[in-house]
Structure formats: C-alpha cells, structure tokens
Amino acid sequence: MTELFGEIDPPQRMLMGPGPVNAHPRVLRAMSADLLGQFDPEFTTYMNQVMALYRGVFQTDNRWTFLIDGTARAGIEAALISLVEPKATVLIVRSGRFGLLLSEIVERAGGNIVTVDAEWGKVVPMAAIAEAVARHKPAVVACVHGDTSTTMAQPLDGLGEICRAHGALSYVDATATLGGMAVEVDRWGADIVTGGLQKCLGGPSGSSPITVSDRAAEFIFARRHTEKGIRAADAADGGRPRIASNYFDLAMIMDYWSEKRLNHHTEATTMLYGARECARIALAEGLEARFARHAAAGRAVVAGLRGMGLTVYGADDHRMANVTGVYIPDGVDGERVRTRMREDFEIEIGSAFGPLQGKIWRIGAMGYNAMKHKVLITLGALEAVLRAEGFAVKSGAGVDAALASYS
Numbered sequence: 001m002t003e004l005f006g007e008i009d010p011p012q013r014m015l016m017g018p019g020p021v022n023a024h025p026r027v028l029r030a031m032s033a034d035l036l037g038q039f040d041p042e043f044t045t046y047m048n049q050v051m052a053l054y055r056g057v058f059q060t061d062n063r064w065t066f067l068i069d070g071t072a073r074a075g076i077e078a079a080l081i082s083l084v085e086p087k088a089t090v091l092i093v094r095s096g097r098f099g100l101l102l103s104e105i106v107e108r109a110g111g112n113i114v115t116v117d118a119e120w121g122k123v124v125p126m127a128a129i130a131e132a133v134a135r136h137k138p139a140v141v142a143c144v145h146g147d148t149s150t151t152m153a154q155p156l157d158g159l160g161e162i163c164r165a166h167g168a169l170s171y172v173d174a175t176a177t178l179g180g181m182a183v184e185v186d187r188w189g190a191d192i193v194t195g196g197l198q199k200c201l202g203g204p205s206g207s208s209p210i211t212v213s214d215r216a217a218e219f220i221f222a223r224r225h226t227e228k229g230i231r232a233a234d235a236a237d238g239g240r241p242r243i244a245s246n247y248f249d250l251a252m253i254m255d256y257w258s259e260k261r262l263n264h265h266t267e268a269t270t271m272l273y274g275a276r277e278c279a280r281i282a283l284a285e286g287l288e289a290r291f292a293r294h295a296a297a298g299r300a301v302v303a304g305l306r307g308m309g310l311t312v313y314g315a316d317d318h319r320m321a322n323v324t325g326v327y328i329p330d331g332v333d334g335e336r337v338r339t340r341m342r343e344d345f346e347i348e349i350g351s352a353f354g355p356l357q358g359k360i361w362r363i364g365a366m367g368y369n370a371m372k373h374k375v376l377i378t379l380g381a382l383e384a385v386l387r388a389e390g391f392a393v394k395s396g397a398g399v400d401a402a403l404a405s406y407s
C-alpha cells in the first residue's frame with residue numbers, strides 16, 4: 001500500500017530571508033474559503049475587485065491591472081514574451097541575478113539583447129540608461145526594481161520619459177518591492193510592472209500581480225491570435241507576430257479579465273482570494289505607513305548588524321528597505337550559522353547566489369515580518385549563534401543598536 005505520510009504540520013519558523021516570508025494570517029484565512037466556478041458572478045466580481053485593489057497597490061490608473069497565475073517569474077515571462085517580438089532589440093538593465101534572469105527570458109523569446117550593466121552591489125545611473133536607449137533604440141527596455149540577489153534598489157525616476165522619447169516600451173520587475181517600497185508605476189511612466197505576493201505583500205508565492213499601460217496593451221492586442229477552440233467566428237487577429245506562449249499570452253489573458261471573459265486558463269481561485277486579501281491589508285494600512293514600516297525595519301537590521309561589528313554589503317544610498325546583505329565574517333561557516341539559526345531559534349535567514357554565494361547572508365524583514373519584535377529576535381539570535389561559532393560579539397550589541405534605531 002502507498003504510504004500516506006503525516007498530515008502537513010510544519011514547524012513554526014520565522015522566515016527572515018529574502019522571501020518567501022510568513023504570510024499574514026488573514027491571507028491564509030481568505031485562502032481557506034470555498035471554491036467558486038471561474039465564471040460565477042460572485043467570482044467575476046472578486047476578479048474586478050482585485051483589479052481595482054491592485055491599481056491602488058501599483059499606484060496606477062491602468063485599466064489592465066490583474067493577476068498572472070504562477071509565481072513572480074510567471075508575471076515576468078508573461079510580460080516579456082508578450083512584449084518581445086522575435087529579433088526585436090531589448091535593452092536590459094542588469095546589476096544582479098534577476099537582471100540576468102530577464103536576459104535569459106528575452107533570449108528564449110528570440111529578442112536581440114543589448115545591456116547596460118553595473119557591478120553587483122551598485123545600481124545603473126539613469127544617465128547610463130538614457131545613453132544606452134539613445135544608442136541602441138530598443139523596442140523594449142527591461143529592468144528590476146529591487147534585486148534581492150544584491151539587495152539594491154534601482155532608481156527608476158525618468159525611465160518612462162526616456163523610453164517614450166525613443167519609442168520603447170518599458171518593463172519593471174517589482175517582485176521584491178511591491179507593497180514595501182514605493183512602486184510608482186504612473187510616475188515612473190513604466191509600461192508593464194509585475195510583482196509577487198511572497199515578499200512585501202505578505203502572502204504565499206503563486207500569484208503575480210501585473211499592470212499594463214494602455215499603449216503596451218495596444219501593442220499586445222496587435223499580437224492577438226486567439227486560440228481556435230474559443231475564438232468567435234468573426235474574430236479578427238492582430239497583424240503583428242503571434243505571442244510564442246499560449247499560457248503567458250497577455251492578449252488572451254486580458255480578454256479573459258475583460259468583460260468578454262473569453263476562456264483562457266482556469267483562474268487559480270484560492271490564489272486570487274489570497275492576492276485580494278494581501279492588497280486589502282496593504283491598502284488598509286496605507287502605502288505610506290507601510291513603506292515607513294519597512295524602512296524602519298530595514299534601518300534597524302542595518303544598525304543591528306553594524307552594532308555586532310559585521311560589515312553590511314552594498315551601497316548605502318541604494319539599499320532595499322526590506323532585505324539586507326551582510327558579509328559572513330572571516331573564519332565563520334555561513335551555512336553552519338544558518339543551520340543553527342534554524343535549529344536553535346526556528347529562524348530562517350538567506351544565503352546568496354553567484355559571485356556572492358558563501359560571502360554574504362541576506363536578512364529580510366518584509367510584509368508581515370517587517371516588525372520590530374521580529375527584527376530584534378532575529379538579531380539577538382544571530383548574535384548568540386555567532387558567539388557560539390567563536391566570533392566575538394559583545395552581548396546585546398546588535399539588539400541595542402537596532403532598538404536605538406527604532407527610537
């Protein structure tokens with residue numbers, strides 16, 4: 001007989017890494033609600049509410065604001081596969097792992113990549129982006145707002161203006177910052193911005209909020225080739241090349257989220273409930289208050305780490321509010337520390353990727369976890385573990401510095 005294993009009963013961990021973080025209990029409760037059919041009027045009302053709520057979260061008036069079913073990467077793929085036509089020139093702004101991910105996706109979409117790069121730990125100056133746009137005249141410019149691999153936030157003021165002046169459409173991956181730092185879609189003038197729930201929005205991963213400007217939607221609808229089984233007899237296709245993915249075809253997904261309700265995938269009901277509650281919580285708190293809460297938690301993490309005598313990674317003036325990189329001190333085994341944090345304190349902190357692997361830890365305080373007591377508990381635990389691992393830290397130094405930063 002097949003073994004049934006035990007009922008799911010995970011340990012009570014505090015997830016203080018670069019995401020996922022613990023979901024807000026209200027989000028988990030919303031996700032236990034009963035299922036509805038995807039064309040049930042109650043459910044389509046929820047879909048419309050989700051559109052309205054995420055306009056608030058994205059600080060945009062964009063009509064086309066909805067969810068992509070899948071993790072944040074699904075939102076990224078949907079945006080890029082729908083924007084990038086074969087052989088189109090795409091400028092990618094890169095300074096970390098997630099900038100490289102954009103390249104990877106655009107390569108697969110058949111785009112012709114040009115890049116403007118900064119060293120990991122730094123950001124690309126807007127003047128360098130402007131110069132690259134003027135030189136390469138790309139059809140699309142793609143960048144990451146907060147790259148969790150480096151913990152740096154790329155300034156994006158002026159991006160839209162530069163792109164519009166050269167006829168380019170712009171895409172921003174705001175997975176790691178949406179709901180925790182200002183993601184000002186309309187002020188940036190960005191054409192498509194995507195997010196995820198599992199970072200500052202305090203939900204589980206599995207749904208990617210997306211917002212699309214009217215001009216990007218017009219371009220995407222010009223690539224519309226509705227699949228045969230659902231198209232109306234008189235449906236007219238757009239003249240531009242068909243989008244290479246069916247699942248991530250934004251033209252069909254927007255038709256599904258429109259009054260047409262043209263069947264595409266079966267909407268992930270439970271994830272939509274969760275995403276809806278994440279947005280309700282964020283907007284009820286107020287975006288400014290929420291950004292301030294994340295900024296205070298980030299400042300306290302930095303102060304606490306420095307108070308312990310550790311060296312914080314990256315440029316201070318471009319630090320993300322919600323995740324902080326810190327060098328693993330010489331002679332300390334980073335993985336042993338993470339294991340002791342987990343086993344002795346039930347706290348998860350993050351390791352790192354690529355050139356930073358084994359060199360830094362990443363400590364997050366975001367969404368439901370961007371709270372003073374969780375920051376202090378994490379710093380206190382790290383101090384204790386570091387001492388046990390032979391690194392000299394004055395008892396209480398990190399917690400005191402973090403407390404002082406809060407007051």
Ligand SMILES: Cc1ncc(COP(=O)(O)O)c(C=O)c1O
Nearest residue numbers: 071072073098146147148175176
């Ligand atoms: C900046 C950024 N983009 C994209 C992703 C990918 O998100 P997901 O793992 O939900 O697909 C992450 C995840 O850590 C991220 O930090």
